[in-house]
Amino acid sequence: MFIKPKYLFLFLFGVITNFSFAQGLEAGDYDYDKEVLFGVNKNTNGGLIGGAYFKLGSRVTDMNFQFFSLELVNVKNPKEVRYNTVLGNSYIYGKSNYLYSIRPQYGRELILFKKAPQQGVQISVLSAIGPSFGVVAPYYIEYAYSRTQTRREQYDPEVHQSRFNVLGPGRLFEGLGESELAIGANAKAAITFEMGVFKSNVTGVELGYLLEGFTKKIELMPTVENRQLFQSVYLTLFYGFRK
Numbered sequence: 001m002f003i004k005p006k007y008l009f010l011f012l013f014g015v016i017t018n019f020s021f022a023q024g025l026e027a028g029d030y031d032y033d034k035e036v037l038f039g040v041n042k043n044t045n046g047g048l049i050g051g052a053y054f055k056l057g058s059r060v061t062d063m064n065f066q067f068f069s070l071e072l073v074n075v076k077n078p079k080e081v082r083y084n085t086v087l088g089n090s091y092i093y094g095k096s097n098y099l100y101s102i103r104p105q106y107g108r109e110l111i112l113f114k115k116a117p118q119q120g121v122q123i124s125v126l127s128a129i130g131p132s133f134g135v136v137a138p139y140y141i142e143y144a145y146s147r148t149q150t151r152r153e154q155y156d157p158e159v160h161q162s163r164f165n166v167l168g169p170g171r172l173f174e175g176l177g178e179s180e181l182a183i184g185a186n187a188k189a190a191i192t193f194e195m196g197v198f199k200s201n202v203t204g205v206e207l208g209y210l211l212e213g214f215t216k217k218i219e220l221m222p223t224v225e226n227r228q229l230f231q232s233v234y235l236t237l238f239y240g241f242r243k
Contacts, residue, residue, distance in 0.1 A: 032242040033059045035067075035202070039238030043210070045075050045230055051101075053236050063111045069128060071103040075212075075230060077220040089168030091141055094221045096155045098137045101212065103186050105130035115194065122194040122204075127187070132212050134182035136219075140170025157223050184214035184228075200243065206236040 039053035051073030057065045076099075080092050107128025115122040138154040144165045145151065152170045153159075160166065190208025210232050217228045 031062075032199070035065075035240055035242040037202070037238045037240030039206070039236045041071065041073060041234055041236045043073065043232040043234035045078070045232040046073060047076065050074065050234065053238060055238070055240070057109065060108075063114075065109040065111070067107050067109060067126075067128070069103075069105045069107065071101070071105070073101050073103070075099040075101050075134075075218075075220075077224065077226070079221055079224045083163060083166075085166060085168050087167055091166055091169040092139070093163040093166060094155065094157070094223050095139045096222050097139055097218070097220050098135075099182075099218050099220060100135040100137065101186075102133040102135070103130055103212075105186070105188070107188075109192075122192075124192045124194070125190070126192065126206075126208075127189045129187040130185070132182075132184035132186045132214065134184060134214055134218065135179050136182055137179040138175035140174045142167040142170060155222075182214045182216060182218060184212060186210060186212040188234075201239070201241050203239045204237075206238060207234075208236075209233055 035055070035057045037053075037055040037057070039055075041050040041053050042048070043050040051071055053069065053071050055067050055069040057067035060066050077095070080095055082090050083093050084090055105128040107126055109124050109126035111122065111124045113121075113123045140152050141155055141160065142150055142152045143160050144167055150167060152174065154175065188208050188210040190206050192204055192206045194202050194204035211229075212231070213229045215228070217226045219226050
């Protein structure tokens with residue numbers, strides 16, 4: 001039975017929160033006013049590494065923070081499959097465009113349980129919202145029309161009908177100058193677990209659900225269903241500094 005990402009996140013959120021309250025964790029003397037965090041993202045719409053993450057937070061009240069964050073992620077169609085060519089190159093047959101999403105966000109974070117300065121785990125919940133700027137860049141392949149004639153061009157299902165004639169992907173950043181901009185918005189909700197031996201730095205994990213929509217459908221693969229609304233469960237590993 002398939003479980004939608006948003007229901008999986010809500011289930012995990014409820015289990016973790018109830019478990020944390022049952023533990024009766026006590027807040028420690030771990031006060032700070034500002035934080036700067038960096039991270040890498042893994043999500044259900046991305047590859048091995050989905051993207052990069054930056055967060056700048058400041059105290060509002062004792063247990064409440066506001067933050068500005070920036071995410072840069074590569075959004076993929078779930079139908080994408082990698083193939084190897086006779087030359088040993090790896091490519092995605094049927095893919096015509098990349099989608100790079102730039103997400104500036106504003107959010108609030110509520111600390112459920114503080115950690116002691118040199119022990120324990122801090123648990124927080126957060127939500128954020130912001131615009132999405134999608135960079136739709138063409139995905140180039142190298143295609144053999146004959147034994148002596150090859151071309152690097154954007155995938156076209158009317159032209160590139162045999163995947164066995166594909167010799168590999170195009171060059172790095174090829175076609176980036178032909179990109180188009182797609183405008184949208186995004187919102188997320190998450191729970192974070194933070195560790196750190198020293199008061200001035202922190203490492204942790206953010207587990208959340210993100211919903212993102214654009215004003216038009218993004219054609220990533222012309223031969224399958226394309227979307228303008230994307231949802232994903234994500235995991236972000238982060239490291240940063242506090243004062």
